[in-house]
Amino acid sequence: MAIKISGSTIIDDSRNISNAGIITATSLSSGSASFTELLKEKVNIVAGRLSANTNINVADGMVHYFTTAENTTCTPNIRYDASTTLNSMMSIGETVAVTLITTAAAAGYSAQLNVDGSGVTERWIGGEAPTEGGTSGVDIYSYQLIKTGNNAYTVIANVSKTSV
Numbered sequence: 001m002a003i004k005i006s007g008s009t010i011i012d013d014s015r016n017i018s019n020a021g022i023i024t025a026t027s028l029s030s031g032s033a034s035f036t037e038l039l040k041e042k043v044n045i046v047a048g049r050l051s052a053n054t055n056i057n058v059a060d061g062m063v064h065y066f067t068t069a070e071n072t073t074c075t076p077n078i079r080y081d082a083s084t085t086l087n088s089m090m091s092i093g094e095t096v097a098v099t100l101i102t103t104a105a106a107a108g109y110s111a112q113l114n115v116d117g118s119g120v121t122e123r124w125i126g127g128e129a130p131t132e133g134g135t136s137g138v139d140i141y142s143y144q145l146i147k148t149g150n151n152a153y154t155v156i157a158n159v160s161k162t163s164v
Contacts, residue, residue, distance in 0.1 A: 042060075042061035044060040044061040044063065044065070045065050046067065048067070049069070050076060050100060051070060051074035053066065065101040069108070072107060073110065078113065078145065079115070095146045095147070096145050097142070100140075104134035104161065106134070109159075113157065121155065139160070142157070142160070143156070144156040
């Protein structure tokens with residue numbers, strides 16, 4: 001049985017998924033998905049620094065790239081968008097992966113994170129939060145947010161420094 005929306009096949013009888021924009025489902029039957037085409041993701045490219053653009057709207061994509069060299073510490077705030085909380089878009093037991101890429105500078109880094117404007121405790125891979133940024137290339141912050149309760153998250157955080 002194929003799933004169709006407005007006459008367009010979204011998932012065909014072979015379980016192949018067609019490009020259909022955003023699909024929200026409240027329940028799915030058992031089985032698996034098969035991706036036979038290029039699986040790609042949107043990147044929100046910001047001509048600026050993370051420290052000047054700390055609200056991260058995942059409605060704009062899960063990867064955010066800041067092209068101006070960072071010059072100070074900052075605390076990003078992950079939310080769905082300006083009028084919708086991430087908490088209201090997720091159920092307990094769901095997870096999202098968010099990646100922030102900053103243009104490196106030793107004085108610029110992020111050691112903490114907010115979700116919907118409230119502080120969370122990050123569990124940094126390697127055991128310690130960063131204390132400085134990289135000196136060339138980009139710094140890549142990867143966050144795995146696992147919703148464990150109402151406005152409650154376990155956050156696994158990692159930073160990778162690159163070279164030019």
